[in-house]
Amino acid sequence: MRFADSIFAGRFGIATQDLDRYLAAALAYGGDYADLYFEYLLTSSIGIDESIVKSASQGVSMGVGVRVIAGERTGYAYSDDLSPKKILKAANVAAHIASGPGKIGKFDLHEGVRHNLYPVLTAPTETALADRVELVKRADHAARAYDPRVFQVQAAYADNLRHVLVVTSEGVLTVDRQPLARLSVHALARRNGETPQQGHSGGGGRVDLDFFLKDKPPEHFAREAAREAIAMLDAAEAPAGEMTVVLGPGWPGILLHEAVGHGLEADFNRKGVSAFSGRIGQKVAGELCTVVDDGTIHSRRGSLNVDDEGHPTGRNVLIENGILRGYLQDKLSSTLMGSASTGSGRRESYAHIPMPRMTNTFMLAGQSDPEEIVRSVPKGLYCANFGGGQVDITNGNFVFSASESYLIEDGKITRPVRDASLIGNGPEALKYVSMVGHDLRLDEGIGICGKAGQSVPVGLGIPTVKIDRMTVGGTA
């Protein structure tokens, strides 16, 4: 899509001369760099509970964020009103971060390079609501039909369509149209009068509605949520202490997101507050480990044609055969560190200052047969699914919570165990990776990453891996 065809040029009548004027106002007191982030966001959500579609809503929000960088300083202001008067006011507020003579008001704006990773003609948000409501009804039905012990089902469908326009004082002018959709299912199962157990599943991406009609129908997620809830009915207490842990493929890639991903975001490293600061070129993982962050995978939840600073996203190698290779860079940190942006500048919305973030983070496949990995463990824990995780980037400690895991006894997966957190230390944990499966799988597309109060959609992935030593936080 080109600027002239965008909603900003069309519906809001913004012309390139206007953009020049706003940038000039932003740099009226000097400053090294300025950018404008225009956003027009349509969202819808539909929820079913007790087989009743109880809640649904749709809405629109819009605004523009103006950022000015002067050395290490950032000035930021935003407006939810796209009138020239309000935009100029925001530019003027942000401009005051600098205190010098103004810059020339001509920026030679040209449309930048970008990928075309989600060529969705009709975004889910633009389809009939009646078609989308069927998704949650089908999910509800399928989860209940899975097993009579399933007694509560909630399904939620949400989509959005984000139109963005990024303009920088370095001349970049980029528009993008970013569709996103997800369906999630939560099921509760109970045997007789016992304590209920829960199961979760969900997925989506930057896809059209056909994804949920053909590729991954609601029944797929519903059965998975119901299966997990039923499987947990037999769960015993989880073990406690250090042991061998095998992670199954897919969502357990959250290990990488917490253990290394956040610690490699350049802002923390520029400030020297990350456990990975100054460790480029050092061994931080087993030789079998190669970890990449790739924002360019077709239709994935974490993918973007351009990042939120107008820079094309990329495939960035973070760890190569165990050696730390690089950080995730945005505009500010890359400038201050004398390197290039890796297309990792992201923000939650026009009201937020961009910062280095992950996109889709995963470990490349290895050689081992997943079954052979499990067979090699006399006693340990097999983790099939996780909830969320968190990291303290300074000391490197991270946790992530297993929601479906099993004991491994004499090389066989045996009993399911109750929820337990796993804890480790980022620069150390991956050194104990001793086997990597050939079964790399990316997650289904429901990840949300939070940092400094900002949430962005992300992807994860990992093949089956064996970690010789990790602390499991059970009670037994």
Add this chain to the structure above:
Amino acid sequence: MENHLLELANDIVRKAMAGGATDAECTIGEGDEFSAEVRMRQIESLKEAGSRGMGLRILMGQRTGSSYTSDLSGEGIERLVRSAFEIADITTEDPHAGLPDAGELGAIEGDLKLYSMGIENLDPERNIELAKCAEAAAFAADPRISNSDGASFESGTSRHVFANSRGFSGEYRTSSCSLSASPVARDGDSMERDYWFTMARDPEGLQPAQEVGRIAAHRALRRLHPVKVETQKVPVVFEPRTARSLLDSIFDAVHGMSIYRQESFLAGKLGEKVAGEIVTVIDDATIPGLFGTSPFDDEGVPSRRTPVIERGVLKSYLLNTYAARKLGMKTTGNASRGLAGNAGIGYGNFFLEAGVETPDRIIAGISNGFFVTSLMGFGVNIVTGDYSRGATGLWIRDGELAFPVSEVTIAGNLRDMLLSVEAVGSDLEFCGALAAPTLKIGEMTVGGK
């Protein structure tokens, strides 16, 4: 300019009713924010802006439709109303859907001290100085504080407007400001970061900047050179800042929606003993000046005080109108909502009442235990009560805080944890809407080596 948003909310309710809705409610939110971040004695960022948005929820009989917009133009409002009707077309009849009865609506009287004039015309230079001063105090505390993840001052105001078709219309303003510091301590190859913050309705109510910096530095320093202990079962003491997270879990467990879905370990336990005798948990949205206080909830029902657990016995769930109808009860005035969707449930000031023992005395009575100063992760399962989180803190040896511990987990089941609260500290302080004093749990599993 004060009243035009209230007028607008009433207008939108009338438009929806004229369009054929059987009931309607409109929420408008407006806010301003300012933040200054400093790091290594320099300004790192300044941010200043304001925004607003509105949400509409209509009922068509027992079907609901909801929409929101940040576009307050005539065209934006037309679209808002149209969107809500489109949505009501696809939802299902829900026999329990509906607004509160007219007799339940209202607001509590009197000055709740939610807004302070002191927030107006704050001098940005002074705010930046406060943040710099907090960071400088951290650096001055000890030479091992050699780096910083910054310090910040934030302030904001907001206006909440709500009107519905049963005759409720009301608004209130709030103000807030906060100051925080996040220093990094380093000694040899050990690097640790911690933080401290203070929050108030008025800048005068903030803790002094020097104190914020000093406490943050002390917290970071005492984490240096931590040990990973052996896996064992011991008494666990939560300091107030981590005890608050247990209150969060108790809230999730008495949340009316989780109760009627039977997805809480406290569902069906009204009148039963669910916690130690010394545990009393209150929700009170009427205490002037606090952050969980409001004149009315997000359905227009007056705020109130609700004892949730009294001397260990579960007395009440927290409910909005919907959950109350599902359970055959009355709303507790805990409706909470953003701009979009149906009302959910939130807490007012949700706290565990102070006990009599000082934190020092609680620790002095433990020969081998764990004092938890920070928690990580989301390992709390409200359905089963299973609890397993990453923890950092100090080991208690012979009644004293002996050495720092990290990279361990603490695990148990909330059911047992609440029943085995053996001591409640006298140090209850509000910094936000959730508050708890120091708490001692009889036994939990510490997962380590």
